[in-house]
Amino acid sequence: MKLKTIIILITTIVTYQINAQTPIIETSKTTLSIGEKVILDSKILNENRTLNIYLPHSYVQDSLKTYPVIYLLDGSIDEDFLHITGLVQFGSFSWINMLPESIVVGISNVDRKRDFTYPTSNKKDKADFPTTGKSEAFINFLGTELQPYIDQNYRINKTKTIIGQSLGGLLATEILYKTPDLFDNYIIVSPSLWWDDNSLLKSKPKAYMTKKSIYVGVGKEGSIMEKAATDLFKTLKSNKKENTQIYFGFFEDLDHGDTLHLAVYDAFELLFKTKE
Template sequence: MKNCCALLLTILFSLVSYSQNIPNTIHTKDFTIGKTVTIHSKLLDENRELNIYIPNSYKQDSLKTYPVIYLLDGSKDEDFIHIVGLVQFGSFSWINLVPESIVVGISNVDRKRDFTYPSKNNLDQKEFPTSGHSHQFINFIEKELKPFINNNYRTNSTNTIIGQSLGGLLATEILFKKTDLFTNYIIVSPSLWWDNENLLTYNLSTLNNCKHVYIAVGKEGEVMERTAKQLHKKLENLSSNNTNLHFNFLEDKTHGDALHIAVYNAFSVIFK
């Protein structure tokens, strides 16, 4: 009995001592990696939410200007957080993968509506009933979004767009129809099957002043892999000396996990 009491006292004393060693919370605050800004688009007749990351040096140097990376599927529960992490890590001086950059994540309202042009395929129309309005969304990017960013932040002339899947389809459409809208294009797993692959037949004569086009696709099936390779071949046949083309077949990646490593690889060739 005495031994049991002694044991209980020892345990109780140990617990009290342990609890006294746990530090008290002095202060807590939210950890943020950017700001969410809502703007009203007259062209789309709706509010659009932007997630914006600003490099740490932005406030320290009032004269420095920054490249801008525009991210499709840029919601906080989509690709904004992990791409910003990649940009922040890659811009460390000892990594030097990518210059310090502003990242603008465009949150989705209806990606099927915004990322697709009208399809003549009946199945596309049936499965994506709101589709076919990429023209309006591209106008929004050109005439409202980019001017808003350039007017409110210290930007320079280098800007990059990142799009995957349907976002890759949209990035390809912009490359074909509004080439000068971006300096660099990062196109990952583009959904070029849309509209019976008709975007690949678009009559494109030049890439104008586009500096880099990076295309990547994972092990994603015959159609996805073939059309991504066809896109690269199409651009290869007309690229000027000013345009650098890059193609990555990520055979150990899928449609779901190709984006992160593809963007890392793209940064390594675009900003080297």
């Protein structure tokens, strides 16, 4: 082995050993927070429910400003909370101006199969979802406990949006059909409207008084899912009032697992930019 090669090898080994033995000193370490975690005692559901609440950067700085609220189903930290709040933050940058700064209320799940479904007569539904059929109680929780809590404890304006995907999309559709004035904007992605043999689609949506913006999105998810989403859009469009805007998004390169993110981005751009 040449002398030059030996010297380089020794230098490399010594440098590695020095670096390995030299500790990296932290100058500080603090907790990184993008909002608040709240445990809400629900008398209606007879259980504690965890809320992950994103607060815009200006919330602390501007004590007079009020904010719209986006209610996110499947809002656990390990579900959709982080990436949806990222879209909200990005979309509200002044140079993007896609939607106003907003508070996001992520509702963590306890049993989504229980909370997001209404009773079914389908035997397979019952077998696959043994805890099913309690959406009425969950909707009651949203309207009489969760929304009043947010109203009383945060600086909000009157605009309320709900985002639901899959079974969450089924629940958001049920709310739109049965208690539409609970929210102003509905973002419904890949809704599981096959539930109970498409019974919700066979019913008539309840009339509402307030202005609505509704977005329905679906990916390349098979004929059942795609037809149900398309039928929902057509039904809503045929019952459309003057105070309603309805949009549809089809994402042919995405499937049931990855449509949500791009669909919500598309919905934000359509629902909020058109209001400027």
